[in-house]
Amino acid sequence: MPDVKVKLAQRSYTVRIGAGLLDKSCQLLSDLDLHGKILIVSNKKIFGLYGKQLQANLEKHYSTQVYLIGDGEKYKSFGVLQKVLRFLIQNKFERSDTIAALGGGVVGDLAGFAAAVYLRGINFVQLPTTLLAQVDSSVGGKTAVNDSLGKNLIGAFYQPRLVIADTKTLRSLPARELRCGLGEIVKYGLIDTPRLLTALGQKADITANLLAQCCADLLAQCCRIKAKIVSADERENDRRAILNFGHTIGHALETISHYRISHGEAVALGALGAAHISIMRGYLPWQTLDKLQKLFTKLGLPTHTGRRLDPDQIYRVMQSDKKVADSRLRMVLLKAIGKPIVCPVEYAEIARALAII
Numbered sequence: 001m002p003d004v005k006v007k008l009a010q011r012s013y014t015v016r017i018g019a020g021l022l023d024k025s026c027q028l029l030s031d032l033d034l035h036g037k038i039l040i041v042s043n044k045k046i047f048g049l050y051g052k053q054l055q056a057n058l059e060k061h062y063s064t065q066v067y068l069i070g071d072g073e074k075y076k077s078f079g080v081l082q083k084v085l086r087f088l089i090q091n092k093f094e095r096s097d098t099i100a101a102l103g104g105g106v107v108g109d110l111a112g113f114a115a116a117v118y119l120r121g122i123n124f125v126q127l128p129t130t131l132l133a134q135v136d137s138s139v140g141g142k143t144a145v146n147d148s149l150g151k152n153l154i155g156a157f158y159q160p161r162l163v164i165a166d167t168k169t170l171r172s173l174p175a176r177e178l179r180c181g182l183g184e185i186v187k188y189g190l191i192d193t194p195r196l197l198t199a200l201g202q203k204a205d206i207t208a209n210l211l212a213q214c215c216a217d218l219l220a221q222c223c224r225i226k227a228k229i230v231s232a233d234e235r236e237n238d239r240r241a242i243l244n245f246g247h248t249i250g251h252a253l254e255t256i257s258h259y260r261i262s263h264g265e266a267v268a269l270g271a272l273g274a275a276h277i278s279i280m281r282g283y284l285p286w287q288t289l290d291k292l293q294k295l296f297t298k299l300g301l302p303t304h305t306g307r308r309l310d311p312d313q314i315y316r317v318m319q320s321d322k323k324v325a326d327s328r329l330r331m332v333l334l335k336a337i338g339k340p341i342v343c344p345v346e347y348a349e350i351a352r353a354l355a356i357i
């Protein structure tokens, strides 16, 4: 089983990846010496698929309760966070108890933030069930909720004690959600490991292939890249910002579309925008854009939003990006494929980039 270690001194933890791991959850948590109650946070759909299985396994050793949030990005909100926190208070959860997030990035980000602030921090375990969550959001400790003014504006760095990625859960994932995960995998290829792009490009049908064979190894490769970057710069003082490639434009697209453009799709579109700026600066050859567009089309990822984007509106939303420093907007660009840099960008560059997506 390809485990990945996130090295953060006393807060180090393991990402366990493999088929059927939900049925080993109880043992994995006991191995960490976790005692007390567990609150499983999920949504109705995911809990309907995997909740009873997880609960039955955990109940061998733990007492569990369940809190279900609505399905979708709009439920990653302050209002829902407050309801989860009230549930914890009313049910007398204590400091040594645990929150277990069963779901995609929405559930994981919100439940993780609840774990970070409830009693100033209780144990947190991630059980990611989307490709995107298994390769990205469950690892690294970014937790947050959205505001109508922008994505992830309220949150905390709070690491899980353990990540349990059961690859079997991906079998029920809709094709669109699988593709969203591919958006973040392409990101890893562009910022760190170009051979991932070659691998993705070579597979005839990546989604079928992913589920059939290469799954655990591919997931582990992505988690290793993320773990390496997070271990070097947990709180994004510097290097970690490269994980935000494609997100500066991407988050703005999610916000202005009221999340009709999903996170993985927005990251893909934002990656094209950032690649365009890199090309205009002479960092990358012109052919890169065409190559990327072809790869995205092959993977079923969008290359256009299908609407005319208003640069003023998007630029305004981008001003609340967390990489803004000294009131200057910064983006992750590519000096070459696999060589990201973080640098200030001008309005005119963004306007030109938006015209191609």
Ligand SMILES: NC(=O)c1ccc[n+]([C@@H]2O[C@H](COP(=O)([O-])OP(=O)(O)OC[C@H]3O[C@@H](n4cnc5c(N)ncnc54)[C@H](O)[C@@H]3O)[C@@H](O)[C@H]2O)c1
Pocket: 043, 045, 046, 049, 071, 072, 073, 076, 103, 104, 105, 106, 107, 109, 129, 130, 131, 132, 133, 136, 137, 138, 139, 140, 141, 142, 143, 151, 152, 169, 170, 171, 172, 173, 174, 177, 180, 263, 264
């Ligand atoms: N914290 C981080 O580092 C980080 C990284 C990347 C993304 N994110 C956040 O993650 C969120 C996106 O996550 P996501 O793409 O997982 O979306 P999501 O959590 O909304 O899940 C996508 C859809 O798949 C469904 N689903 C989940 N698991 C399923 C399964 N096994 N079978 C069938 N359906 C299933 C969900 O109910 C939902 O409808 C965004 O809010 C984004 O900001 C956070």
Ligand SMILES: O=C(O)C(=O)C[C@@H](O)[C@H](O)[C@H](O)COP(=O)(O)O
Pocket: 136, 140, 142, 151, 152, 184, 236, 240, 241, 243, 244, 247, 322
């Ligand atoms: O872990 C990180 O660091 C990332 O940037 C990973 C991103 O894929 C993720 O979407 C993250 O939530 C974006 O963070 P934000 O700081 O821009 O809100």
Ligand SMILES: [Zn+2]
Pocket: 136, 184, 247, 263, 267
């Ligand atoms: Zn992301």
